[in-house]
Amino acid sequence: MIPSQQGKGIGHALIQQGILQAQELGFKGVVLLGEPEYYTRFGFTPSPKLTLDGVPPEFFLVKALEGEIPSGEVSYHPAFFE
Template identity: 45%
Template sequence: MLDHLILRNETPADIQAIGEVTEAAFATLKSENITEHFIVETLRAAGALAVSLVAELDGRLIGHIAFSPVVLSDGTPGWYGLGPVSVLPEFQRQGVGQALIREGLARLRGLHARGCCLVGHPEYYPKFGFVNVPGLGHEGVPPEVFFALSFDGHYPQGTAVFHPAFAAQGHPPDSAV
């Protein structure tokens, strides 16, 4: 299947499908408050999507990944947050998410980013080189689910603050969606 997978930058024509993929990907979670599709919309509306890639298979959008700048309390510049990453349920566990993550990280390196961090599953993200960093975290998040990947060998210390879009509970105010 991955032989025919196309990874590319999102285009305006993809926006509705990205929302649908993101909503479907997270609908399987046992949570009543799924906001990931609002997060992506709000990041886009704020111009904060540093990298936004889609996975396309036979003309159908089946996955999406977003990267946005983070602020580190120690002042280290050039760090980004990964998330959300979304794959339609029927295509999950087939390597689509891995392909999006690897390509997204490569694109961040191409932007001369210094590193990437995320909140995620402890058994999934270490395969990409992400580690728990003592002294680096995100407020209110257990250390075992906060991960960082340095591209230059330097790990900042302190607190990572993701874009305010990660608090989005609905469509951004100026959204036409």
């Protein structure tokens, strides 16, 4: 969020909407790469069960939406690199 728009609840609304859509689509969880101090308020936590190569574990955050957090390595979809 650009500084002039921070503190207006826009980021909060975007995160909440993303979580809601993931639930509606039947996702079992959501992962993100970000600042723990911000995202923990939405229920995201680091998880030793999931990793993303080259990313410090404290910045790779997970939120379970259904059941337990699975284990394994997360990878980017090939389209990310196009």
